[in-house]
Amino acid sequence: MADAEGRRVCGMPEKAQLHVAMLALQFGYAGFHVVSRLALNMGISKLVFPVYRNIIALCLLVPFAYFLEKKDRPRLTLSFAVQFFLLALCGITANQGFYLLGLDNTSPTFASAIQNSVPAITFAMAAALRIEKVRLDRRDGVAKVAGTLACVAGASVITLYKGPTIFGGPEAALGLLDDKAAAPNDLKNWTLGCVYLIGHCLSWSGWLVLQAPVLKKYPARLSVTSYTCFFGVIQFLIIAAFMERDADAWKFHSGSELFTILYAGFIASGVAFAVQIWCIDRGGPVFVAVYQPVQTLVVAIMASLTLGEKFYLGGIIGAVLIIAGLYLVLWGKSQERARLARESSRDAVVIPPDAAAGTAAAPIIRSAKLQAPPPLSSTTQPLLLPSENV
Template identity: 85%
Template structure:
C-alpha cells in the first residue's frame, strides 16, 4: 500500500497537486505562445510552414521518450488504432492549429485567448453528450459543475470586455509608445484585420480543440500509452499539413529561415506549445479527464493580461480583478462538484457491496457503480489506481 502511495508522488507532492501545478504551467506556456505566434505571423512566416516545423520539432522531442518509456506498455499498432490516430491529428492538430493561425492573423493574442474560453463549455457539452462526463442537475454536484464552468467563462469575458478604473499602471506619464510608433504593437493589437472572419476561424479552432480533448479519452482507454498517442498524433498531423502545403504553398522561399527571431518562434512553438504542452496535457487528460483540462482554459486569459501588462506596458484594470475572482470561484465550484460526486459514488459502491449476497454479484454491482463516472475530473485517493 505504501508503494502505491509513493508511486503517485513526485518530490513529496501528491498527484492531485501535480495535476493542478501542471495545468497552471501549461497555461503560462500557452499564454506566451499567443504572443510568439503573432510575432511569427508579423514577420511573414507562412501559416502552413509554421505548423509543419512546429509539429516536426514536437515529434522529434516526443518519439524517444515514447519509445523507451512506454516500450513495455505500448499495445501493438493496428489499422484501427492508426485510423483513430489519424482522426485525432485531423481534429486536434490540423484543424485546431490551422484555424487558430487563421484566426490569430485576423485578431489579436488577447482576443484569441479570450475566445478560447468557450472550450470548457463546449468540452463539457461534448463530454456529457457522449456520456463521458455524467451531469445530474437534480444534485448539488451537477449544478456546481455547470455553474462553475459558466463562472469561468464569465470571468474571462469580464477581463476582455470590461475595463473599469485603472488598478495598476506600469508606465507613469504619457511617454508610452503608441501603436503607430511601434509596428509590432500594432500587430499584437490586430489592427487592420477582418475581425469577423477571425472570429469564425477561432470558433472553428475551439470546436476542434474541444473535440480533440473529448475523443482522446476513449482512445487512451484502449491504448494507454500517453506519449505514444501524442507521437502518432503529431506524425499524422505533419503528414496532413505537408499534403495541404504541397497544394497551397507554392513559394519555395517560405520554407527558409530568414532571421534568428523566426527560428526562436518556431522552436518555442515546437518545444513548448507542442512537445512539452502536448505531453503534459495528455497526462492530465488521462489522470484528470477532459473537463478538468478544459476548465483551466480561462486562466490563460488572465495570464495573457498579466503578460501584456508587464511586457507591453498595458494597464491592469478593475475588470481584470473581477474576472480573476470569477475564474477562481468557477474552478472551485467545478472541482468541488466533482469531488462531491466521487464521494457519493464511493459511498453507494460500498453500500451495494455490503448488501450483495454473492462475491460475483458484488463485483458486478460495484463495477457498474464505479463506471457511472467514466471520466473523472480528479483522480481518486492516492491509495487506489484509476486509469482513464
C-alpha cells in the same frame, strides 16, 4: 495527494513541487501565446509555423513513446491508423489552424481566455454523446450545466461585444512591437477571429472526447500522441503544398523567427507536455485544470508589456464569465467523483462467515453495484487541459 508531503526533492515536499511546476507550466503556455503572436507579426506563414512546430514535437515524442511503451503498445492496424488520422484532423490540423487564424485577428489574452471554456465544451459534447451523465436533481449536475452556460455566455460576449478600451497598454515596453504589430487593429476582423477561436475550442474538445474510446483500445498515451502528431504533420504538409506556393515562406529570415518556432516546439510541445503529464499523474486532472486561469492573467501581463495590447470591456466581462464557468464545471466534477466514491463504499456489504458452519472462512464482500474500474494513469487517458501541447 495524501502522500505528497512525504516525497521531497531538495528539501521541497511534493505538494509544493506540484504548485511550482503548475505555475511554471502556465508561464510556459502564456509565453507560447505571446510568441505565436510575435511569429505572426513577423510574417511567418500560418501553415509553415505549425509544420515546423509539430516536426519538433514529433522528434521529441517518438523516442519516449518507442522505449517507454514497448509492452503496452498494441499492433498498428488499418483501423487504428484511420482513427489516428481523424484524431490528427481534429486535434492538430483544425485545432492549431483555427487557433492561429483566431490569434491573428484578436489577441493572445482573449485567445487564452476563450480556452478556459474547453472543459465546459468537452462536458457538453460528452453529454450529447451520452458519455457523460447529467443529473439536474443533484448539485453537481446543476453546477456543470450552469458552468457550461456561463462559458457559452462569456464566449458570446467576447465575440459579439468588443466595448470601449479599458487599458491601452504601454507602447512596446520591451521593444518587441514591430511596425506590423503597431498598425491599427482595424485591418483585423475581431468577430471573425473570435469565431475562429471558438472553432479552435470545439476542435480541441472534440479531440478530447474522441480520444477517450481510442485509448481504451490502444492504451499507450505517448504512442497515440506520436501517431496523431505524425498524421498532423502530413495533413499540414498537404495543405501547405496547395496553399503556400512561396518557397521563401519556408526559410528563416531572422533569429527571432527561429526562436519562435523552437519555443513552440520544445517548450510548448515538449517540456510542457512532460510537466503536465507528471502533474496530472501526481495531482489529478482537476488540480491541473484549476490553474488554467493563471495562464490568462500571465498572458495579459506579457502581452501588455511586449505587444502593447489593449484590453476591452467586452473581453474582460467575457473572460470573467468563462473563468467562473470553468470553476463551476470543475466543482461539479469534483462533487460528482466524491459522491460516486461514497455510494460505492456504502453499497459494499460485508457478510460475516456462517457461525453455524464453524468455518474460519474470510468475510465475503458483495456489492449491490458494479465497482468502478480504477482510474487510468495519466499516460492512458486524455489530458483534461492539454492547451497547445500536441
